Structure formats: structure tokens, C-alpha cells
Amino acid sequence: MNENSLHLPAASLSTLKMRSKLLGEIRRFFESHEYFEVETPLLCRESVIDAHLDPFVVELSGLASSNQVSAYLQTSPEFCMKRLLAAGAERIYQLCKAFRRDESGRLHNPEFTMIEWYAVGVDQFEQMEFIESLCRKVLRDSKLIEHLPSRFVRVSYEQAFQNSLAISPLECNVKELIQAAERTIPDDIPTNHNGEKEGKDFWCDLLLSGCVEPWLKEQRAIFVYDYPVSQAALARVSPADPRVAERFELFLDGIEISNGYRELLDASELERRNVIQNQQRINQGLKPLPETRHLLSAMRQGLPDCSGVALGVDRLLMLALNCASIEQVQAFPFSRV
Template identity: 45%
Template sequence: MSEALWQPSASVELLKQRSEIISKIRHFFYQRQVMEVDTPALSQACVSDIHLHSFCTTLSGPAAPKTMPLYLQTSPEFHMKRLLAAGSGCIYQIAKAFRNEEAGRYHNPEFTMLEWYRVGYNHFALMDEMEQLLELVLGCGSCERLSYRQAFERHLGFNPLEAEHVQFMVAAKELGVADLVAKEPERDTILQLLFSLGVEPHIAQQRPCFVYHFPASQAALAKISSTDPQVAERFELYYKGIELANGFHELTDAQEQAERFANDQAYRKVNGLAEAELDQRFLAGLAAGLPACAGVALGIDRLLMLAFGQTHIQQVQSFSIERA
């Protein structure tokens, strides 16, 4: 083992600056009377999202004589929504999250997430508050806002909500991925590929950009718009090539959420992915009554990369996975 591997990934001076920014974030929510909460990192269930992969471990011994599978949480979302359903009011959390994916420039399997929920807000009101937080941390001024449709039309020249496959192929050829798109049966996978290659590099270079109203098929845990059923009331935040946050005007209908989970499971089965252990306690919380709210998850490490002008996530973490 290299002797240098005992040392932290980030400098001690930068870790001091990290601590100062996190203190500012806590004060930001304290001023707004948003309560800080602490929820479990381990759960008996995991997410069904086909793009997320959970770490699994096993509890054994007297507490679980037949052994109990447990999952490290990809985000504190489900537990936090159960608190909201129990009457917590507006809440936030700075938590460790875990995703079983490749480590890289913007990814570490263990990372720090800021997640918060505002009762009575829709996604636009939450974007307003996010803009205030970004100004506090980054001093970046106002944010641009583009609908998903506007972003595609501006940079790829077509409406992604109604486009035919031939339009996808024209864009894919220009981007050098025609072979991939020709073989891909899933419309959303094609849209995500074209967005990442043809839209993301051209937005949010000078100031942050909210992209909102993603296709309804990409709603995740967001409401479908009551005025336009083609889109979901979901947004993502980008800045200087980094995806910073994912937010929703939250779905509160337990039956609709259960149907979305079932669709995820069906996709997993067809595509040879392991079935997810669904969170029935979360669904019970929704059924009991999740208040109308908006919520967002923001990657603290990525935010700090921008704040400190760093190019790799390990430069803002005390110990990356290589040094853990």
C-alpha cells in the first residue's frame, strides 16, 4: 500500500472551508424555520428506480435470527416523506447517501446529500429558494430557467415530447451516436442520451440553469402537470457541466405511486435486473396523507467542487473510496 493513501483526499484547509459552507447552509434553513432531521442510513427496503443500485447487507444475530437484508439508502427521501406524513412540517437533512455505481469525476459510492421539503410549495417556489441558497454558497447571481422542451428545441431543433424516431436519428447522427440510438428500443433512454450529449454541454456555462417539466414518462416521484399531461412537475439544476440537483412537486397519491413502482418492477424483470424490495412503509405514509409539498436533493460534494473550483469530487471529500 502506498504510504500516501493514509492521507485525506482533500487538503485540511479545504475541509475547513467545507465545514464553514455547511454551517452557512444550516443557518440558511434555521433562518427559515426549516427543521433539521436525522433519518436511518439503513432500511429494510430499497428504491425501485431502474437507474439506481443499492448496496445490500445482512443483519444477523439475536435481532434477526433468520437474517434480515438491509439496504444503504440512495437518498433519505422515503424516510423524510414519512416524517412529513406524520406532521413534521418543513424539514431538511444533510446526510450520507450510497449508490452502487462506478466512481469517477462526479461520483463516489458514498457522498453527502442535502435534501429538503417545503410544505405548501410547488416546484417553481422551490426553485426560487434554491436560487437564494446558490447565491449564498456560490455568489452566482440569478439562474436561467428552461423547460425541457425549450432546451431541446434551442439546442437540437425538435420538440422531444412529440418527436418521431427519425428526428432522434438525425440528432444522433450529428452527435456521433447513431448506432446506439438505432439499437435502443426505449424512448426515454434515447432522450436521456441526446440530452446529455446535445443539451447539457450548451447550458448553464455562465450561470446556473433549471431545466423543468421533464416528460411525464420521466416523472419518478413527481406529480404529472394538471395543465399539460405530457410533462411532470420535476426539475434538474445544472451549472458548468455539473448536474447539481433533482427536484419534484411531490406526488402525494399512494395508488399512483404504487403503480409506478409496479412499472419499475416489470421493467426490471424484462431487462434482467434484480427486483427491488419495495418500501411498503413509505406507501403507507403516502396513504396516510403526505401534505402538498415540493422537495429537492442536492449533491453537497458537487456544490463544493464548484465553490472551490475543483475538478474531481475526491478533492472535496475527506476520504474518497480509494482511501476509505
């Protein structure tokens, strides 16, 4: 990158104009389905407790309290939006910035744009239909649209592993997953791994990225649903199979675009999961995050049966505008600030 050009935007002005147009279409799509737009704080005293998401910490002083306060740039607007649901909102969406540490590359930027929405009385399969309609609208002029199936494919997490690896991630033990990785992706296995001590999720994720995702890319547009409970911190456990939770993801051309849940409603269960997630953070050398008091209070008051989805807007616009990286649809990615 030429140092003399870093003051210029990464995206062309014509691309930024198209970005603006598509963002307007996304808003109109939600409003046409009777969602209303909300704004919630991006800087909060609490954050999602997730071993896989690390928030930026901001130290605040000079507030009403004489003590310094730690606050967090939100990895998603989820917690405050759920508090709105508990207060009586039924269909809400938010188009906003989100922040995550240690994320950079072709598909990542520490600060990115997401759209997150919630609907009361809607299950994960109804959300899949909604997302497909939204994506087709945004992608209608892209090169990708010509190759999409007439209906986005839907497979369970279990089926995805069966189809690509002929193994069951739910039934296999850690030793069997390690053997599958050694057989199929030996060069992708980190040399400093701790074997069976790493746990099932580590080896499932490794096989997912190395073997399953190439198969997902071949499908061009595919939803994967019913993830293992251990990989769905805020999702409801499936009443049909206690091994899985009602979580789903959409992959377009091999790129993860959205992540959705049938939301967990039990405050006591969230407390229990938070303890587990914080312990995993500690095991990884990360600091534990404070308890989510406000969300727990809202859930105890009564969070309605609902589902929610977070969608990476930069990634979707990258595909819609036929760009090679999300930097090409952002005015000033972190590399230029």
C-alpha cells in the same frame, strides 16, 4: 496515484476547514427559513424503486427474526422524510450520506454527501428561488460567481431540446430521436444499442448528455423543469400537461447540482409506477426491489401537498472552492479506503 500517500486525505486540511465552515452556513441558511434538521435511517428494509438508482444491499442476521434480512443503504433519505411529513412535519431538511452503486469519477463517489429538504405548500418554482439563494450564498467567494447570470435561467425540458437541437422530445417518436442522434452525435451512440427497442428515454438521455448539456453549460446557471412523466418516478403529473411531471434540475457550469419534485401524493399511482420501474430493472439485468410498504402506508394516511429537493453537497462545494473534482473536497473518497 502514489501508493505511499494513500493514507493521507484527498482534500487538504485547509479545504476541509472551508468545507466545515460552508456546511455550517448551509445549516444556518435552512434554520433561518424555519426548517428543522432531522435524522432518518440510512439502512432500511426498503429503498427507492428506480431503474436508474441501484442501492447497496446489506445482509443482516442475528436479529429478532431467525431469518436473514436484506437491507439497503439508502440512495437518498426520501422515504423516511416523507413519513415525517405525513406525521405532521412541515419544513424539514437532512444533511447526510447517501450511497449508490456503480458511481465513480470526477463528479461521483459511491458514498457522497447530500442535503435533502421538503416544504409543505411550496411549488417547484418557489423551490427554484430558494435554491438560487442558497447557491449564491455558498458560491459567493468562488470564481464561478462572477460569471453567473443576474437570475438563474429557467427553461422547460421541451424548450432545452428546442433551443439546442430544434426538436421536440415530447412529440418526436423513437425513430426521429435516433435520426437526431445519428445526425448530431454519431460517435456517442453505443455500438451495441437495440435501436427503437431501447425506448424514448434512452435516446433522450443520450441527446441530453451529448447535445443539450453543452448548451446548458453555456447558460452557466439554469433550471430545467417539466421532465417527461417517464423520467420522474416520484413526481406529480403536471395538471397543465399530462405528458410532463413537475420535476426540475439545476445545472451550474454544466454540472447537475440538484433534483427536485412537486411530490406525488397518490399511493395507488406510486404502486403502479413501482411495478414499471422494477420491470425496467429486470430488463437491465438488475434485481427487483421490495415494495415500499411504509411509504405507501404514510401516503394513504395523507401526504400533504409538498415539494422536495435533493442537492449534491460535494459538487456544490467543489464549485464553491474552485476544485476540479469532488475528491478534492472529500477527506477519504473510495479510492483511499
